[in-house]
Amino acid sequence: MTLLNETHDPALRSWLASANTAGGDFPIQNLPFAVFRRAGTPEAFRGGVAIGDQVLDLAAVAAAGVFAGDAQAAARAASEAKLNALMALGPAAWSALRLALSRALREGAAGQAALRPCLVPQDRVEYDVPARIGDYTDFYTSIHHATNIGRLFRPDNPLLPNYKWVPIGYHGRASSIGISGQGFHRPVGQTLPAGAAQPVVGPCQRLDIELELGIFIGQGNAQGEAVTITQAEAHVFGICLLNDWSARDVQAWEYQPLGPFLSKSFATTLSPWIVTLEALAPYRAPLQRPADDPQPLPYLDSEANRREGALDIQLQVDLLTPRLREAGGEAATICRTSYRHAYWTVAQMVAHHTVNGCNLQPGDLFGSGTLSGPTPQEAGALIEMTQGGKQPLALPGGEQRSFLLDGDTVTLRGWCEKPGAARIGFGECRGTVLPARG
Numbered sequence: 092m093t094l095l096n097e098t099h100d101p102a103l104r105s106w107l108a109s110a111n112t113a114g115g116d117f118p119i120q121n122l123p124f125a126v127f128r129r130a131g132t133p134e135a136f137r138g139g140v141a142i143g144d145q146v147l148d149l150a151a152v153a154a155a156g157v158f159a160g161d162a163q164a165a166a167r168a169a170s171e172a173k174l175n176a177l178m179a180l181g182p183a184a185w186s187a188l189r190l191a192l193s194r195a196l197r198e199g200a201a202g203q204a205a206l207r208p209c210l211v212p213q214d215r216v217e218y219d220v221p222a223r224i225g226d227y228t229d230f231y232t233s234i235h236h237a238t239n240i241g242r243l244f245r246p247d248n249p250l251l252p253n254y255k256w257v258p259i260g261y262h263g264r265a266s267s268i269g270i271s272g273q274g275f276h277r278p279v280g281q282t283l284p285a286g287a288a289q290p291v292v293g294p295c296q297r298l299d300i301e302l303e304l305g306i307f308i309g310q311g312n313a314q315g316e317a318v319t320i321t322q323a324e325a326h327v328f329g330i331c332l333l334n335d336w337s338a339r340d341v342q343a344w345e346y347q348p349l350g351p352f353l354s355k356s357f358a359t360t361l362s363p364w365i366v367t368l369e370a371l372a373p374y375r376a377p378l379q380r381p382a383d384d385p386q387p388l389p390y391l392d393s394e395a396n397r398r399e400g401a402l403d404i405q406l407q408v409d410l411l412t413p414r415l416r417e418a419g420g421e422a423a424t425i426c427r428t429s430y431r432h433a434y435w436t437v438a439q440m441v442a443h444h445t446v447n448g449c450n451l452q453p454g455d456l457f458g459s460g461t462l463s464g465p466t467p468q469e470a471g472a473l474i475e476m477t478q479g480g481k482q483p484l485a486l487p488g489g490e491q492r493s494f495l496l497d498g499d500t501v502t503l504r505g506w507c508e509k510p511g512a513a514r515i516g517f518g519e520c521r522g523t524v525l526p527a528r529g
């Protein structure tokens with residue numbers, strides 16, 4: 092687990108004024124990574140770090156030779172169009188780069204003259220998926236989501252007996268992962284309409300969101316060698332927001348016995364910024380496992396994981412319908428929750444994924460699973476918020492929604508905030524539903 096160090100000091104301020112704005116996502120204590128280029132240009136994508144309203148171009152920083160040693164090696168690795176090489180370097184190199192950036196961006200730092208020309212305004216850039224994602228695994232770590240959705244799909248047997256023993260997951264689809272701002276076509280699929288004797292094929296009628304976090308793997312492990320829970324977090328590069336768009340009518344028909352297949356493989360949207368575990372260190376929280384639940388098996392248990400394996404990342408989902416957009420653009424907030432309610436932690440996901448000797452690789456992605464919290468206002472999917480579509484959401488202006496309609500835009504947001512620590516923001520993860528292809 093990461094100890095607090097000088098980079099977390101809430102009193103630190105940057106010479107870049109926009110980084111010191113109260114309530115901003117990207118103060119000097121955050122320093123998340125993305126790949127970017129100036130929008131509308133043929134420039135190569137390269138790694139950058141968010142600071143205030145700017146992106147610090149790491150390829151330019153590396154070329155300028157501002158840093159030395161591990162920090163310079165990390166900046167050079169981050170100059171590529173994907174961050175896999177940086178991810179593969181491991182925590183000592185990530186940490187060296189973070190410390191060098193923190194020192195060079197501070198008020199009064201000598202590095203100011205060299206770094207200023209490496210800044211690009213965020214409102215003039217476009218982002219790409221930050222890694223070559225070899226494999227994407229979607230977990231199911233919210234017991235509240237598992238219980239709520241289980242009740243809808245399996246009324247007699249909502250929470251299956253393995254849930255409290257196994258961090259359940261399935262292998263997702265990497266090729267259709269896109270970056271915030273994307274539009275995607277409503278999927279077509281096979282469904283069994285209520286009361287029908289035979290399935291039909293057509294546009295999905297129950298298109299949903301899933302509020303998730305994306306966890307990027309840094310250093311991999313050799314095939315055959317399990318990662319212990321104690322080592323697990325050294326293999327994690329950082330965390331972003333993830334929307335696992337889901338076709339519920341397709342899912343209900345196809346998912347037994349092998350799990351979701353085409354109902355979730357058509358599009359998955361990520362936020363561009365990856366917040367490092369080191370930046371999140373002030374927001375660790377105790378794992379909340381009810382005292383009468385079974386204790387995890389030893390490979391999924393450690394004292395540190397129980398004490399501070401959870402993360403208090405606050406999450407929000409906003410829905411902008413075409414009608415709200417026309418009326419002036421104010422989106423409706425349809426969910427507020429926190430990642431701290433998850434039943435299984437990041438470390439447990441890594442330990443479980445590798446216990447059989449499965450090798451993780453730099454740039455692999457985990458989805459946390461839908462992060463519903465304990466109350467109805469904390470549900471992370473429309474199917475839960477609307478009781479399977481039976482109780483539509485009432486939106487401003489008298490509009491209603493059970494599932495997504497064409498033209499709807501969904502934005503996920505995440506941030507950490509508390510007295511005595513700097514705010515750490517995740518930016519946003521936005522996607523828009525386009526009509527099914529005719």
Ligand SMILES: O=C(O)/C=C/C(=O)CC(=O)CC(=O)O
Nearest residue numbers: 230231240241244301460461
């Ligand atoms: O309980 C089920 O049968 C289905 C669950 C999901 O759709 C959730 C899934 O993709 C994993 C998650 O996001 O928690």
Ligand SMILES: [Ca+2]
Nearest residue numbers: 229301335461
């Ligand atoms: Ca999911």
Ligand SMILES: [Mg+2]
Nearest residue numbers: 335355358359
């Ligand atoms: Mg998906």
